[in-house]
Amino acid sequence: DAGVIQSPRHEVTEMGQEVTLRCKPISGHNSLFWYRQTMMRGLELLIYFNNNVPIDDSGMPEDRFSAKMPNASFSTLKIQPSEPRDSAVYFCASSLEHPGGQYFGPGTRLTVT
């Protein structure tokens, strides 16, 4: 069974550009999470969805960040406009039950110059 799939794996963009990160959760999982990881702040939850509905977006840094989950098998995290301080590794994770383990994708390493 495939794990969580994320694309792209690496993204380098210039400040001011729009960035879209994509995630396909594990089939059958009903919760999806977007995290950001940096050396300074560690692993931070940005937003999570349950049954495709956003439940808590209090971790989204500001209005430049938005996330959608149009169906059970796809989610996007968009940054517009991007800034150098957005440079980080962005992880998507999914889970089936609570409390249960979360299953992480390989991450997208974003560099904004």
Add this chain to the structure above:
Amino acid sequence: SQKIEQNSEALNIQEGKTATLTCNYTNYSPAYLQWYRQDPGRGPVFLLLIRENEKEKRKERLKVTFDTTLKQSLFHITASQPADSATYLCATRARMDSSYKLIFGSGTRLLVRP
């Protein structure tokens, strides 16, 4: 909200020894704690979950304990191997009213020397 503290210093041990990592929480009893392993360039991998009414949980060479008096969880790897070298993260729910939202510790790096 909850806070989690893990030793930021790397743990360096000899192959075959038992590695013990510590996770302390600062506020309310979190109902459960989770442990993850993260290798460089990869996403965290879920290892174990222990509930607050469980004193101990085991999975192969892994053992996790939960002490609500000390507000602490210990993570043990017995008969450690160089392949166990990684960063280990603990996590728990961020707020009492939400079991979905996790907060993670900063992780402890384990290095097992052959």
